[in-house]
Amino acid sequence: MDRTIKVGIIGDFNPGLGFHNATNEALKHAARALSLAVDFKWLPTKSLEDQSEQKKLEQFDALWGSPGSPYNSMDGALQGIRFAREMGWPFIGT
């Protein structure tokens, strides 16, 4: 059984946006090549305005700043990114 990596994607998922689907697929491609399993979850930016939601970011092994501005909440997105930066969570912003 492959190890499972949990990724939190900071962004407002829109199934009509090709690059949002590409984000999910790219994680699966890379995980398979590394013999890992990936469990990803999109985190709506509005929810990240809430301090208790920010605390929940600790459950992930890495965070991703999704493309697709403007975010529903720029403040929520920035709070999530700040968590990754200040707490030392692996982060990619694309």
Added chain:
Amino acid sequence: MLGIRDAEHEESAPGGSTLFISKLACSLVGKTQEIKITPDSIAHRAYGKREAMEQFFCNYGLNPVFRNEVTKGKLSITGVDPEGEVRIVELSDHPFYVATLFLPQVASRPEGPHPLMLAYLKAAAAFQARRNG
């Protein structure tokens, strides 16, 4: 993180006093550019080479006025386009913190995952292993 308290994005706050992220001189939507990568950076270790072709889907980027401000903090510019415009930044005192103006995920294929995605998930696996002791 740079102490620019009123930093704004031109798309969401076009009248902001400090437009840290501004509209690009020409849109990059649908364009492919060659990126030059700084040696010994996270990006360089990920790609294993000094240049890469990448696809863009954006109309906004770092306002060139703030370029020097960016590198005064802990962020380093580690990827630029042929004109020297900022395309990749990363944090040096962090396990893995990379931001790109292009979309690496779009170039990923089942048989050819993107090198930055591989490096990112490797960093996540190492982080998980450290946390689990």
